Amino acid sequence: MVAVLFITFIVCLGLGVPVAFSLGLSSLVYFIGNDMSLYMFAQRFFAGLNSFTLLCIPGFVFAGSLMNQGGITERLIGFCNKIVGHITGGLAI
Known part of the structure; x- marks a missing residue:
């Protein structure tokens, strides 16, 4: 079946x-x-x-949208790139 x-x-x-x-x-x-x-x-x-796992998904999407609208994501990526940018594949690691 x-x-x-x-x-x-x-x-x-x-x-x-x-x-x-x-x-x-x-x-x-x-x-x-x-x-x-x-x-x-x-x-x-x-x-x-x-399910608590399924209930978390909209919260994470909303938080990501707020971070993107506020410009925090660009600054966060820039900060991380300065810390590990010299390493090959640093941001991926």
């Missing part, structure tokens, strides 16, 4: 459906194919959203 999940996902992507909707549609087909209740689908969907 897992093959149906992946095949549905690939077909949806091939038809041009956005990734988020392809994931939702393929998981819905999986739940219906296994004769599971749609209540369980809703419960697992919202349980997956209750």
Whole structure:
């Protein structure tokens, strides 16, 4: 049955459906194919959203946007470049 999940996902992507909707549609087909209740689908969907890791992502994106708008990122990169810029691949390290 897992093959149906992946095949549905690939077909949806091939038809041009956005990734988020392809994931939702393929998981819905999986739940219906296994004769599971749609209540369980809703419960697992919202349980997956209750993750501290996923809740941190918007905060990091917002902080990066604030740093970029304020010009802090350019100064931070310049500072780091002065410290390790003489080393080959210094900023990457």
